[in-house]
Amino acid sequence: MGKKIALITGLAAFLALLSQVGVFAKDEGGETTYRFDPATQSSRALEYKNTMAGYKLYRSNCKSCHFRGNDKGAKFLDTEARTMRGWNMVFYKKNVRCAKDGLWAKLSPEDLLLINDYLYSKAYDTWDPRSNKSCG
Numbered sequence: 001m002g003k004k005i006a007l008i009t010g011l012a013a014f015l016a017l018l019s020q021v022g023v024f025a026k027d028e029g030g031e032t033t034y035r036f037d038p039a040t041q042s043s044r045a046l047e048y049k050n051t052m053a054g055y056k057l058y059r060s061n062c063k064s065c066h067f068r069g070n071d072k073g074a075k076f077l078d079t080e081a082r083t084m085r086g087w088n089m090v091f092y093k094k095n096v097r098c099a100k101d102g103l104w105a106k107l108s109p110e111d112l113l114l115i116n117d118y119l120y121s122k123a124y125d126t127w128d129p130r131s132n133k134s135c136g
């Protein structure tokens with residue numbers, strides 16, 4: 001009996017170690033998910049290089065206004081402010097005030113696709129194993 005418990009504990013520790021070194025890690029290069037973009041009617045692979053490029057563009061072109069406590073009259077925004085579909089609509093319709101006011105004008109269509117990829121990949125209704133969002 002004691003042996004069996006030791007074996008199970010050992011196995012659990014081993015599995016924990018494996019998950020630490022990323023044997024089971026599926027994000028960033030493992031399984032690829034896709035975003036169907038309504039504007040270009042195309043499927044975009046949400047690979048790390050896209051979402052990372054999108055994150056950087058978002059940081060310097062959107063977060064520059066939408067940070068907490070900003071004095072530009074912009075609400076604090078993060079990726080969870082919209083669902084996946086919601087973000088697609090923001091970029092498809094471009095009907096949010098800053099877009100209508102031409103504040104997105106210096107961003108190329110490709111830049112906007114990348115920002116959309118990033119926001120979509122971390123939207124409110126995506127599942128993140130590191131958060132307790134899905135626990136209710």
Ligand code: HEC
Pocket residue numbers: 058061062063064065066072073074075076077081090096097098099103104107115
């Ligand atoms: C120069 C400042 C500025 C920049 C840059 C900017 N915004 Fe805005 N944005 C605003 C302001 C002001 C509003 C209107 C007030 C509000 O609703 O936050 C707004 C509104 C919005 C809203 C609606 C807010 C809501 O929750 O209903 C979204 C979404 C948004 N912006 C996304 C973006 C994205 C994505 C980018 C980058 C591509 C961006 N903004 C860049 C100033 C900015």
